[in-house]
Amino acid sequence: MIKAIKGVKDLLPEESPRWRFIEDTARRWALCYGFQEIRVPIFETTTLFARSIGATTDIVEKEMYTFADRDGSSLTLRPEGTAGTVRAFIEHNRAADPRPQKYCYVGPMFRHERPQAGRLRQFHQFGVESFGVSDPRADVEVMSLLWRLLSDLTLPGLTLEINNLGYTEDRAQYTPILVAFLKNVESRLCGNCRRRIEANPLRVLDCKVPDCRLATEDAPRLTDSLSPAARDHFESVTAGLQSVGIPFHLNPRLVRGLDYYCLTAFEVTCSHLGAQNAVGAGGRYDGLVEQLGGSAVPAVGFAVGLERIALMLPETVALPTRPRVYVAAFGTQAVKVGFTLLDELRRTGVPADMDFRAASLKAHLRQADRLEALYTIFLGDDEITKGVATVRNMQTKAQEDIAISQLPAALQTRLIHG
RNA sequence: GUGGGUGUAGCUCAGUUGGUUAGAGCGCCGGAUUGUGGAUCCGGAGGUCGCGGGUUCGAAACCCGUCACUCACCCCA
Numbered sequence: 001m002i003k004a005i006k007g008v009k010d011l012l013p014e015e016s017p018r019w020r021f022i023e024d025t026a027r028r029w030a031l032c033y034g035f036q037e038i039r040v041p042i043f044e045t046t047t048l049f050a051r052s053i054g055a056t057t058d059i060v061e062k063e064m065y066t067f068a069d070r071d072g073s074s075l076t077l078r079p080e081g082t083a084g085t086v087r088a089f090i091e092h093n094r095a096a097d098p099r100p101q102k103y104c105y106v107g108p109m110f111r112h113e114r115p116q117a118g119r120l121r122q123f124h125q126f127g128v129e130s131f132g133v134s135d136p137r138a139d140v141e142v143m144s145l146l147w148r149l150l151s152d153l154t155l156p157g158l159t160l161e162i163n164n165l166g167y168t169e170d171r172a173q174y175t176p177i178l179v180a181f182l183k184n185v186e187s188r189l190c191g192n193c194r195r196r197i198e199a200n201p202l203r204v205l206d207c208k209v210p211d212c213r214l215a216t217e218d219a220p221r222l223t224d225s226l227s228p229a230a231r232d233h234f235e236s237v238t239a240g241l242q243s244v245g246i247p248f249h250l251n252p253r254l255v256r257g258l259d260y261y262c263l264t265a266f267e268v269t270c271s272h273l274g275a276q277n278a279v280g281a282g283g284r285y286d287g288l289v290e291q292l293g294g295s296a297v298p299a300v301g302f303a304v305g306l307e308r309i310a311l312m313l314p315e316t317v318a319l320p321t322r323p324r325v326y327v328a329a330f331g332t333q334a335v336k337v338g339f340t341l342l343d344e345l346r347r348t349g350v351p352a353d354m355d356f357r358a359a360s361l362k363a364h365l366r367q368a369d370r371l372e373a374l375y376t377i378f379l380g381d382d383e384i385t386k387g388v389a390t391v392r393n394m395q396t397k398a399q400e401d402i403a404i405s406q407l408p409a410a411l412q413t414r415l416i417h418g
Numbered sequence: 419g420u421g422g423g424u425g426u427a428g429c430u431c432a433g434u435u436g437g438u439u440a441g442a443g444c445g446c447c448g449g450a451u452u453g454u455g456g457a458u459c460c461g462g463a464g465g466u467c468g469c470g471g472g473u474u475c476g477a478a479a480c481c482c483g484u485c486a487c488u489c490a491c492c493c494c495a
Contacts, residue, residue, distance in 0.1 A: 059494080111494080192492075258494095378454080
């Protein structure tokens with residue numbers, strides 16, 4: 001038996017209504033905030049991701065699905081959505097169009113990780129990117145959209161955490177100070193954090209090991225190295241969040257895993273979600289467009305993990321939609337008439353179905369019941385000779401005879417008026 | 419990449435200190451007098467017990483290996 005490869009999932013018909021509900025809700029809220037959908041390719045040239053996400057990040061170093069095209073050029077399945085969106089923004093010279101430009105996207109992403117709860121190799125994200133506005137209200141707008149969207153989905157135990165990462169220069173100034181401190185307490189840190197002192201010192205502050213937390217309790221804070229401009233921006237962001245009533249927690253240790261973030265970084269976590277409890281995250285990335293060859297365009301955005309939302313979504317929110325009319329045709333003549341009737345119903349917009357295997361009326365009715373049909377049309381040879389069919393209301397069990405030629409119109413009105 | 423847990427019917431799971439044709443519930447198909455669903459009753463189909471080796475007169479069970487799934491580390495949405 002050929003099986004799906006590790007870390008990818010089939011979405012079976014029973015669960016697809018939940019996913020459609022999530023995606024529709026996300027698009028609706030994005031539209032409400034003025035974001036419009038962009039669809040960019042699933043794969044891109046490898047250097048796009050290396051240059052935007054950061055060559056030394058885990059994603060680029062060991063998680064990308066990279067392969068050679070037939071001409072030998074290196075391609076990569078997208079591990080996130082921002083890089084491709086920024087590439088499209090630059091390539092189509094959208095910076096020349098009126099700003100701001102606000103995009104949203106939804107689709108599969110690929111990272112070669114060990115699967116676990118809430119983490120797959122092919123997973124799905126919904127995200128937004130707002131280009132062209134450095135005003136802190138753009139940060140607030142994006143966080144507000146994220147918060148309202150997740151709240152509307154009635155996910156339990158949501159928390160919004162935010163931090164100020166400052167400008168690149170601020171971090172460049174802070175990093176040596178932090179490294180010096182960490183080297184002093186190195187003996188108290190876990191093995192991972194010792195390695196991180198050189199590779200990614202900011203991450204040490206985000207370590208969950210209790211001893212590391214203790215050891216870094218008095219570490220110099222990034223906040224103290226921030227430039228006045230960075231402080232002002234962040235103060236406006238927090239004031240803006242308060243003004244629109246979005247609850248948040250300051251988390252000075254919050255660090256994002258992608259190199260391109262600056263100033264505002266945020267993350268929404270969800271309780272009861274297992275170890276992978278970040279349901280959505282994002283931040284500002286003012287330097288990225290320029291870094292990828294565009295003009296200096298500020299930007300801010302977020303991404304949410306759809307699998308993680310689906311894990312938390314209450315069972316009851318989405319129901320499948322199915323054909324409401326069942327055609328029960330039995331008998332040699334009636335089977336032929338029934339098939340053309342079925343097609344005519346569908347052609348005129350009546351959602352209808354029929355089980356081609358069923359030979360007895362009993363089998364037909366069982367199937368109609370299973371499909372939760374509202375009406376069943378009885379079509380036997382008796383009916384054919386009379387030119388009428390019996391229409392049974394499956395809930396009230398009331399039956400009436402209707403001329404076969406009148407059935408599509410009759411069922412249309414019955415479905416509308418109940 | 420590193421650990422832990424679990425692999426028996428389509429699904430959820432029983433299966434005693436190793437013992438003969440491997441079970442249940444749900445689901446599926448059919449029947450309960452000829453053309454009326456859901457309930458009930460009856461019947462049926464469906465399994466190389468993840469795979470390979472070993473121990474044994476005998477293995478779903480014990481041992482070794484392997485693969486898959488899963489949770490966690492790591493990382494991230």
